[in-house]
Amino acid sequence: MRLSKEALKELKELLSERLLTREEELFLYAFDASSLFFLPEAVALPERKEEVLEILRLAEIFEFPVISRGCGTSTTGSPLAVEGGLVVAFTRMNRILELNLEERTVRVEPGVINGDLKVYLKRYGLFYPPDPASYAFSSIGGNVATGAGGPRGLKYGTTKDYVLSLEVALPGGKILKTGPQTLKGVVPYNLTPLFVGSEGTLGLFLEILLKVLPLPEKRKLYLVFIPKEEKAFFLITESLKKGLTPASAEFVDKTTLKALEEKIKFLESEQASLEALLFVEFDGKKEEVLKDGKLFEDLLKVVGSKYYSAESEEEIERLWEIRRAISPSLKKLASKKMADDIVLPRRALSEFIKFLRKLESDSGIFICAFGHAGDGNLHVNLLYEEDKIETAKHLREQILKKVLELCGTISGEHGVGYTKRPYVLWELDPLQIEIMKKIKKIFDPKGILNPQIKIPD
Numbered sequence: 001m002r003l004s005k006e007a008l009k010e011l012k013e014l015l016s017e018r019l020l021t022r023e024e025e026l027f028l029y030a031f032d033a034s035s036l037f038f039l040p041e042a043v044a045l046p047e048r049k050e051e052v053l054e055i056l057r058l059a060e061i062f063e064f065p066v067i068s069r070g071c072g073t074s075t076t077g078s079p080l081a082v083e084g085g086l087v088v089a090f091t092r093m094n095r096i097l098e099l100n101l102e103e104r105t106v107r108v109e110p111g112v113i114n115g116d117l118k119v120y121l122k123r124y125g126l127f128y129p130p131d132p133a134s135y136a137f138s139s140i141g142g143n144v145a146t147g148a149g150g151p152r153g154l155k156y157g158t159t160k161d162y163v164l165s166l167e168v169a170l171p172g173g174k175i176l177k178t179g180p181q182t183l184k185g186v187v188p189y190n191l192t193p194l195f196v197g198s199e200g201t202l203g204l205f206l207e208i209l210l211k212v213l214p215l216p217e218k219r220k221l222y223l224v225f226i227p228k229e230e231k232a233f234f235l236i237t238e239s240l241k242k243g244l245t246p247a248s249a250e251f252v253d254k255t256t257l258k259a260l261e262e263k264i265k266f267l268e269s270e271q272a273s274l275e276a277l278l279f280v281e282f283d284g285k286k287e288e289v290l291k292d293g294k295l296f297e298d299l300l301k302v303v304g305s306k307y308y309s310a311e312s313e314e315e316i317e318r319l320w321e322i323r324r325a326i327s328p329s330l331k332k333l334a335s336k337k338m339a340d341d342i343v344l345p346r347r348a349l350s351e352f353i354k355f356l357r358k359l360e361s362d363s364g365i366f367i368c369a370f371g372h373a374g375d376g377n378l379h380v381n382l383l384y385e386e387d388k389i390e391t392a393k394h395l396r397e398q399i400l401k402k403v404l405e406l407c408g409t410i411s412g413e414h415g416v417g418y419t420k421r422p423y424v425l426w427e428l429d430p431l432q433i434e435i436m437k438k439i440k441k442i443f444d445p446k447g448i449l450n451p452q453i454k455i456p457d
């Protein structure tokens with residue numbers, strides 16, 4: 001027990017019924033989208049930044065762990081109370097504070113849902129590009145803390161490219177304002193990028209200033225039927241070589257297609273020529289999209305791939321729903337899942353997929369690889385039954401080793417959290433780890449923010 005009676009009493013006075021302590025309430029904050037479960041000792045639901053600052057003042061005095069939480073969709077255990085302590089859930093700090101049309105910026109509280117922000121901005125002809133597949137049910141605070149990406153990352157980049165400045169609460173109850181309020185700025189040191197992807201280990205976001213863009217005039221989506229998995233990566237690199245910049249190039253491998261059977265019934269007539277799928281979207285000015293689409297169609301003819309294309313918003317969204325249905329559909333293959341989100345140089349994707357197929361056929365465990373192949377980022381999921389857990393762990397380690405051998409990284413956007421923490425030592429050298437530990441100590445000297453995640457001991 002890390003939260004003392006005295007600390008709980010002070011927190012109760014501060015938050016009243018917005019401090020949850022009953023076990024049945026705590027259960028709701030004990031899991032995320034990984035298969036982990038850690039029961040917190042209490043949950044705080046702040047509505048104002050002054051409350052967050054007071055929580056952090058008390059945390060420093062009473063030395064209890066503080067675990068920040070958005071919507072709990074993390075796949076790595078990062079918003080979980082691994083060592084007990086207080087979960088601070090930002091769901092009630094969900095106001096859009098200010099839209100600045102001249103600067104094309106929007107200031108939000110961390111609990112705003114990414115999808116709600118998209119709906120709000122659309123009214124003004126604007127959009128916020130980062131689009132994790134969880135955009136309808138994940139928060140901007142969580143997206144910033146994990147450095148979230150999504151299909152549009154290929155053309156538009158990820159969360160890191162849109163966060164201009166942050167207001168951050170630090171242990172002890174201090175407020176830190178990072179980055180200039182302007183679109184540019186080089187007055188040293190810009191601390192904003194340090195917080196993007198920090199997974200709640202350096203401070204708690206109170207306000208976030210984001211850059212937004214005008215909505216593209218036109219979109220065109222191609223659903224490409226890939227006869228041989230490796231051909232998908234060839235298509236992506238050839239498109240880029242020809243000067244095309246699709247907004248998205250999303251890959252679905254043949255094992256994932258098994259889980260999607262229901263959703264792709266309408267492609268039955270293509271089954272014979274379908275080993276994998278590629279979602280390729282172009283957007284921008286109408287003439288550009290049509291011109292790029294034509295070039296892409298020529299390329300499809302050369303490689304002999306059939307396709308289905310969509311231009312209306314409804315049809316495009318209907319097709320993207322297939323892609324977004326992947327994560328929940330995987331449970332059809334087996335009851336347990338181990339998930340990673342590795343990134344490789346594009347040239348290595350072909351070799352990597354062949355390596356996975358070999359592991360799959362040797363082990364009898366389903367290995368799904370899907371996602372943002374355009375920027376080299378694949379979600380590799382092992383699907384297995386409980387009695388195969390040791391085999392799955394061994395396979396996972398072989399896969400991560402292969403990724404590093406191919407000059408990749410073990411996490412592109414989901415973060416390290418609890419599940420990938422031991423493997424950080426495989427990727428980073430001791431000097432990097434030492435510097436990162438020193439940075440953590442500057443912001444959080446007593447180690448109370450999200451302990452036991454991200455940086456290994």
Ligand SMILES: Cc1cc2nc3c(=O)[nH]c(=O)nc-3n(C[C@H](O)[C@H](O)[C@H](O)COP(=O)(O)OP(=O)(O)OC[C@H]3O[C@@H](n4cnc5c(N)ncnc54)[C@H](O)[C@@H]3O)c2cc1C
Pocket residue numbers: 032033067068069070071072073074075078079090110131132133134137138139140141142143144145146147148149150151198199200201203204205206327328413414450
């Ligand atoms: C079906 C599904 C699809 C997904 N697809 C994608 C995808 O395409 N791309 C992608 O990047 N991710 C994806 N994810 C993972 C997940 O949705 C993202 O990591 C997301 O950014 C987490 O947001 P959240 O609000 O759920 O945060 P949580 O899971 O609650 O927390 C995530 C991290 O953010 C920290 N945090 C939360 N709020 C704050 C705050 N105010 N201040 C400081 N730290 C804070 C937490 O401590 C934790 O470390 C997917 C998950 C699911 C379940």
